[in-house]
Amino acid sequence: MDPIVEVVALILGFIGWVMVGITLPNRYWRTSTVDGNVITTSTIYENLWMSCASDSTGVHNCREFPSLLALNGYIQASRALMITSIVCGTFGLLLALIGVQCSKAGGENYVLKGRLAGTAGVLFIFQGLCTLIAVSWYAFNITQEFFNPLHAGTKYEIGEGLYMGWCSAVLAIAGGACLTCSCQMGTEEKYPLPYQSKGTVYSGPAPTRSVAASTYGRNAYV
Template sequence: MEIGCFVLCVSGWILVCSTMPTEIWTWSEVGSIVLTTSNYFSNLWKDCISDSTGVSDCKGIPSMLALNWDIHMCRALIIIAIILSFFGSILVLVGMKCTKIGGTEIVNARVTFAGGMNYLIGGMSSMVAFSYYGNKIRAEFQDPSYVAQKFEIGVGVFVGWGGSTLLVVGGLIYSIFAGREGCQSRYDPKIYWFFTHL
């Protein structure tokens, strides 16, 4: 079960990492004539446009100070999720029963629990970022008073939701099962009973 859960969490981490360079977080198609259709798409780092021939031109966001606070928040949450999940992978590798790196079983369980919590917190922070970003796009798209270019949710957000879900599920499984083993007393129950009934 530990190896399967590890594969689940690493897959989620890879999916969340893959959303960073993905250009299509939002997209919009504009065109009055079939031959001159333009596609606008963007992510947290750049805005792009492509024409019907497939040629795309991307422009990085020029100033960090000119960005809205919500883009900064999404960037920070996703970077935090990637870092926490990386350290979660290291902790889980050290604490798994099949690696034999750590000390006793209780110590290994506690290290695995810490790795599971890293996965869980990382998954929750990336889920908040992707959900906020997706909800913002949805709200702007459905708002009749919003007069600027309307975008739709792109593939990057959906991949991020999938990766975040894998991180949360894997982190919960690790935290529950390793937490049970890590909370067991390392003392002999007979001695513990003796001292508590004096």
């Protein structure tokens, strides 16, 4: 295991985990601006939990979605994927803190630490994939409604929350890949063989009792 690669992977995974936590409550997953005069110009923005509107005077009004079952299927799936992403990132971060070589936790059992680090890398990758699927699916529906000429509702554009989600997914996948590749899961550490003094090794049949008795007390090197 390379300690430097492990530390870099841990930092990438941690930043990705923090960005997922910021992305989830971000209100600007999709935005739409309704043009008018100075007073009536308003901006509508939504995320997975609520819909908000603000006008040019700075007044903001938000309302949470009243029913979970009344939401579109992709919003429900995105919620589940983002929550799963945070949970996987949390467990991956804990395992990575124990599994890296520079950590004193877990003792000096490097085989076990390598397996924990590899598991943490898999969880980081799974976190990034869940985030990537959630934000990409949400963005796909935005663009589909925007370019649909038959769509009579409000047409939204991609908000800053989705870009943060993409960045967090890339960081998490990169950190997980580095952590998984740097560890040696299930392999013993290779230590050098113990030192043996140089000498002449003789091979052949063992001497008989008579020969051994006749040579007893003599110098073996003469």
